[in-house]
Amino acid sequence: MPFKDNFIAHPQRHPGISYDDIKNLIDPATLAYLEDPDVLAYQGHLYLVDFSHESPSRRSVCYDKEARVQRKKNPPITSAMEEAQKHGLSLVDEDMYMYMQSLAPLDEKSQSWIxxxxxxxxxxxxxxxxxxxxxxxxxxxxxxxxYATRGFRCCLLIK
Known part of the structure; x- marks a missing residue:
């Protein structure tokens, strides 16, 4: 679903925020990298977040570069942290992940590094x-x- 449509369809994720309030704060390159992106009002800030129902398709990656480099057999080509940082993003933390889960069940058939x-x-x-x-x-x-079922969810502080 295009970002604007997703934003409009889920006002509970960002109560009191209109699309016009944030449209100029969103970088198209970041938007293109995220899956089912939406704005999340969380702890007094606004974040651009992966809100795909299942873990984003960026999967089969270990947690970070250190783990990837130290893996003796079949290391993946990248890691969740390396990919997030390459795009100027952060991984969603535990508290944010649990808050997102309170809004809608995510990762029912998958898993997400946090x-x-x-x-x-x-x-x-x-x-x-x-x-x-x-x-x-x-x-x-x-x-x-x-694992093929484990990806990672990213976020970006926008306001």
């Missing part, structure tokens, strides 16, 4: 989220893991 606290990453782990059994869950995995 920003991981350094205390977990330093131990070799990384976090991902999914929606199962009528609720959202946050799980952990080795940062070097990658």
């Amino acid at each position: 920003a991981t606290p350094s205390s977990i990453r330093e131990l070799g782990g990384a976090l991902f989220g999914s929606y199962k059994y009528g609720r959202a869950f946050i799980f952990y995995n080795g940062a070097d893991a990658y």
Whole structure:
């Protein structure tokens, strides 16, 4: 769905914000990279976010460059963090992911890497989220893991 249509179809994600309020704040290149992009009003700010029902099709990537480089067998060509940073984006963090899940179930058949606290990453782990059994869950995995069903959700602070 085109961005404007998606924005108009989901006002609960950005109450009180009109398309005219944000249309000039959105970079077309960023918009093109995100899947089902929409604006999310969250903690007093506006973010441009991947709102695809399932994890974006940017999949089969480990968490970050360190995990990718250290992987001994079959390393993927990139990672979630490298891709996000290359496009000037951040991974959605745990709190934002859970808030997004409160608005609509996401990742019912997939999983999404999310920003991981350094205390977990330093131990070799990384976090991902999914929606199962009528609720959202946050799980952990080795940062070097990658699966065809796991992608990553990005966001960009716009205001």
